[in-house]
Amino acid sequence: QTEAEIRIWVADGIAHGMRPWFTKFCGVIHDPRWLRVVEEIYHWHWRSERYLRNEESLARVALVYSQQTAMFYGGPRAQEKVEQHILGAYHALVEARIPFDMVHDGLLNPARLSRYRLLILPNVAALSDEQCRQLRAYVEAGGSLLATFETSLCDEWGVRRKDFGLAELFGASFDGRVEGPMRNAYLRLEHGTRHPLLRGLEAAPRIIHGVWRLAVRPHKPTPAVPVTLIPSYPDLPMEEVYPRVEKTDVAEVYLQSFGRGRVVYFPWDIDRVFWEVLCADHGRLFANAVDWATNEARPVEVQGPGLVDLAYWRQQNSVTLHLVNLTNPMTMKGPYREVIPLPAQRVRMRLPGGERVRRVRLLVAGTEPSWRQQGEWLELTLPSIGVHEVVAADL
DSSP states (O other): OOOOOOOOHHHHHHHHHHOOOOOOOOOOOOOOOHHHHHHHHHHHHHHTTSOOOOOEEEEEEEEEEHIIIIIIGGGGGGIIIIIHHHHHHHHHHHHHOOEEEETTTTOOOOHHHHTOOOEEEOOBBBHHOOOOOOOOHHHHOEOOOOEEEESSSBOTTBOOSOOOOTHHHEEEEEEEEESSSSSEEEEEEEEGGGGGTTOOOOOOOOOEOOOOEEEEEEESSOOOEEEEEEOOOOSSGGGGOOOSSSSOBBSSSSSETTEEEEEEEEEEHHHHHHOOOOOOOHHHHHHHHHHHHSSSSOSSEESSSSSSSEEEEEESSEEEEEEOOOOOOTTTTTTOOOOOOOOEEEEEEEEEGGGOOOOOEEETTBBBBEEEEEEEEEEEEEEEEESSEEEEEEE
């Protein structure tokens, strides 16, 4: 591994609450180049230790991962049917600079979920009746859900249900048909609805669809649907490549309030396709759906160029914001060759309980930046980020 690769892997792990641990197998060191890098990482970790004793994540979004879905629904095709969905959602959240945690589907109890405003279910197909009940209770109490494709269409053993276990939350029922792989299918953006789901897409009358979609029927009329279906049409021969139907009223996203929460359901593979082709429109649509469902200001806002992974933590007498610079042509691969520093980033952090800040430090740069507190918000500008920076605010 190169120095850049070692540093980026360890920095992102530390940012999300891990502890560095390097193991050298065999008592003979044939290549000593990594030793200096590891020594520097451990020295920095030791200097910063008091700010790494995390007691609580301040993320308001959680991404649910489901081992039972991978085992009993995905099986031999788990990479396509499960992993690509969660990887796409994961990458979309990072690209949108939304701090988030991971939650196991065996931990959907109120004690675990009450800290989160939104749960994301990326094709979590296998859910038990009890898990569906827990998710309903979560939404009724004020939480929100964002679900995709076949979420809850199977029980915990992967046995197909006649309808979604979460149909009432989705506001739609499975109509018995899976369409795909689709070619030349599109999504019509209904800008007349003025829905915030379409923010940033104002110049686009339509965008590409996914590869797989479910036929679903709404429980009640939906007159102001922001995203509708333009049905698939042939991709060859060239004389046949034109849409047969320019406009339908078939909803390709379901949005509703339920109890004290909100629910977004995409009956297609928006997350999986984003992982496969990284269509910017899908990433924008997904991030807008997250913002609409959470229905509150993000706990952290970072403005500036580049791809930055965020993690926001509270310690006993401080809060820390980790910013990991993933800007690199090898972001989706292991072999980093160099670190590409980022220019200035403007940061706003919402302080828990509106507490007062006493001091702010940058733990990697080793400096104290200029900052100001505006009500419950801490504001500052980072001049640059190499691999990693940590804003530490003493409370």
